[in-house]
Amino acid sequence: MAAAGWPVVLRKSGGGACPVGPGTVQVATIEPAIDGVTMNAKYEALRNLIQSALHFYGVCAQTGTVAHAYCPGGYDLAIHDKKIAGMSQHWFRNRGGIRCVITTASINIEEEPAVLADVVNRFYSGAGSLARCLPAFLTSLRLSGGATAVATPDLAPAFMKRLASFAGWHGDVASHFSVNSGPPSPLSLTRHN
Amino acid sequence: MADVVVPEGLWDTEKTPEGIVANWFARDGNAVDAGATIAELMVEKTTYEITAPVAGRLRILTAKDGVVRPGSVIARIEES
Numbered sequence: 001m002a003a004a005g006w007p008v009v010l011r012k013s014g015g016g017a018c019p020v021g022p023g024t025v026q027v028a029t030i031e032p033a034i035d036g037v038t039m040n041a042k043y044e045a046l047r048n049l050i051q052s053a054l055h056f057y058g059v060c061a062q063t064g065t066v067a068h069a070y071c072p073g074g075y076d077l078a079i080h081d082k083k084i085a086g087m088s089q090h091w092f093r094n095r096g097g098i099r100c101v102i103t104t105a106s107i108n109i110e111e112e113p114a115v116l117a118d119v120v121n122r123f124y125s126g127a128g129s130l131a132r133c134l135p136a137f138l139t140s141l142r143l144s145g146g147a148t149a150v151a152t153p154d155l156a157p158a159f160m161k162r163l164a165s166f167a168g169w170h171g172d173v174a175s176h177f178s179v180n181s182g183p184p185s186p187l188s189l190t191r192h193n
Numbered sequence: 194m195a196d197v198v199v200p201e202g203l204w205d206t207e208k209t210p211e212g213i214v215a216n217w218f219a220r221d222g223n224a225v226d227a228g229a230t231i232a233e234l235m236v237e238k239t240t241y242e243i244t245a246p247v248a249g250r251l252r253i254l255t256a257k258d259g260v261v262r263p264g265s266v267i268a269r270i271e272e273s
Contacts, residue, residue, distance in 0.1 A: 015238035039239045040203040073238040074208060089239035097228065 001126070013088035013104050016131070019119045023111035023140065025160055028104040031093060042103045043075045043087055049075060050105055053163040058146020061085070068137040070120040077107075082139035084108055086151055100181040110114050111154040113138035195247040197231070197268035199261050204236050211260045212236030214267060221253040225270065232268070234261060249273045 001008050006019070009028040018022065020026060029046060045062060054061050054077070061077040061084055067081035085107040091158045093099050108116070117135035124131045141149050141159065204212070215235035218226050225245040234244040245251070247270050255267040 012240060014235050015237070038202060039237060040208060043237075071238070073252040075237070087238065091239065093228070093230070093242065093244055152231065163195075177213045 001119075001123060004119075004122070006041065006123075008123065008143050010091070011088075011090075011104075013090040013102065015086070015088040016075055017120050018068050018071040018086065019116045020106060020109070021111050021116075021162040023061040023109050023156055025107045025109055025163075026104065027104055027107070027160075027163065030100055035113045037101070039089060039091075039162050040185055041126075042089060042101055044184070045073055046105055047077065047086060049167055050107060051160060052166050054084070054141065056162055056166075057141055057145055057152075057159070059141060059149070064181075068117065068132075068134040071106075071140075076127045079139055079144045082113075082137055082143065084139050084141065107158050107159070108138065108140040110142035113140065113143070129160045137181075147169070170193050178182040195249070195270045195272060196266045197222075197243060197246065197270060199234065199243075199263055199267060201264045203241070204239075204261045206262060209237045211262050212239075212241075213245045214255050214257055214259050214261060215240065217253060219251050222253060223251050224273070225249065225251050236262055243267070247269060247272050 025191045037141060051061055052162045059079055063075060063081050065072050065074050066078050066081065066083035071086050073086055075087045076083050085105055087103065090102045091099065113135040114137060117133040120133040140154055149155060194210055208263050214232055216233040216261060218258060219231045225248065227248045228236050229245045230242045230253060231245050234241040234243060249270040249272040252269045252271060254269065
């Protein structure tokens with residue numbers, strides 16, 4: 001995979017293979033896990049934020065598993081049954097003994113669905129898995145967005161700034177998001193022993 | 194003897210009825226320290242690290258890939 005420009009990295013949060021490239025935006029929040037907080041509440045908070053930012057670009061994304069997409073999960077965001085974003089979490093104790101939760105999302109802003117599906121399927125094949133991702137169940141903001149998206153040339157950084165503004169995050173946007181500026185493009189996986 | 198418990202109410206079981214023990218990081222019978230990460234759950238694309246509530250000898254009740262729900266007792270620790 002690395003030789004093809006898609007090195008594989010293992011992530012701590014859950015889920016399957018998730019392709020990451022210059023046209024995707026990754027966002028992660030990290031918070032103390034206060035008593036009574038649930039996995040669902042954390043997913044819903046980030047989901048709501050992403051939905052608001054997508055809505056700015058003319059997209060109404062619905063929550064639900066897109067079974068034939070990469071890394072399917074109950075908090076996938078889809079437009080007409082085509083996945084545009086997905087989320088995962090990791091709960092752990094930090095060095096100070098405080099339980100924390102990281103909630104992450106990967107949003108496809110302008111990667112071609114066929115390219116992403118091909119990368120994931122090559123990984124599946126190489127790993128001996130029968131799982132397959134179908135490009136017909138993927139989309140991007142560039143493909144599905146309204147006039148505002150179409151009129152924005154650098155859509156990924158613009159989307160990051162919009163997301164940050166909705167979240168009330170200040171300062172250097174890049175400090176809140178991972179910025180993919182070109183190859184190599186990692187294929188993010190979750191470790192399973 | 195202390196129970197190693199999946200926290201009550203950790204997830205909405207109406208949406209996701211159950212999870213699994215994805216990994217054990219200590220073997221049955223091993224001595225574990227209080228606060229050590231001894232297992233990992235997987236629920237709805239969430240990895241959840243389970244830590245030992247006390248020090249002692251681990252007795253695993255739910256094997257790797259076994260099903261868990263909020264409140265499940267997945268192991269006990271014989272306090273030393």
